[in-house]
Amino acid sequence: MDSLSINSLLEELKNPDATVRDKATRKIWRIWFQQKGIYGLEIIDRSQKLLDAGEIAEAETALTALIKDQPDFAEAWNRRAFLYYSIGDYQKSLADCQMVVQINPIHFGALHGMGLCYAALGEYGEAIRAFKRALEIQPYSLVNQKLILECTFRFSYDGR
Known part of the structure; x- marks a missing residue:
């Protein structure tokens, strides 16, 4: 990854102009998805089609094989985390998210x-x-701001 390009895009995520932020977000996602070239992108695309078709085991197998082949491909871990989250396996999703952040902080x-995983597990x-x-990375993210408020309410309600 070109760290100069990423750093400038990260700064654009803090821009008050939503158009600038949206454009930077799309560019960052593109960089992450294309990190391993066409091979990794094709497998991620195939796994998404399998997931959309309800073929969860096949999608998981494809992503797991990609992770074994390219363990430093953060987006492969992230896509598998999404798969696990979508089927309610929050512990596995959380473990994969943690790997993504270890590779790409x-x-x-x-x-x-x-x-989302911690909230689903009641660990507010x-x-x-x-x-x-x-939010430190995307300070204008309304969804994260909203989820912080919801979790704060739940945390103060049940103390976890």
Whole structure:
């Protein structure tokens, strides 16, 4: 990844102009998806089609094979985390999100995913921390702001 390009896009995520932020977000996602070239992108696309068709085991197999082949491909881990989250396996999703952030600490999508997993598991304090980390990267993210408020309410209600 071109760190100069990424750094400038990260700065654009903090721009008050929503158009600038949206454009930067799309560019960052494109960089992440294309990190391993056409091979990785094709497998991710195929896994998404399998997931959309309800062929979850096949999608998981494709992503797991890609992860074994290219363990430093953060987006492969992120796509598998999404798959696990979508079937309610929050522990596996959380573990994959943590791998994404270990590989790519600025992956706001994985940080958001971690927050969603923690919230689904009732660990609201951890969810708040994950959403706040995502907000450090994308300060205008209304969804993360909203989820912090919801988790804060739930945390103060049940103390977790």
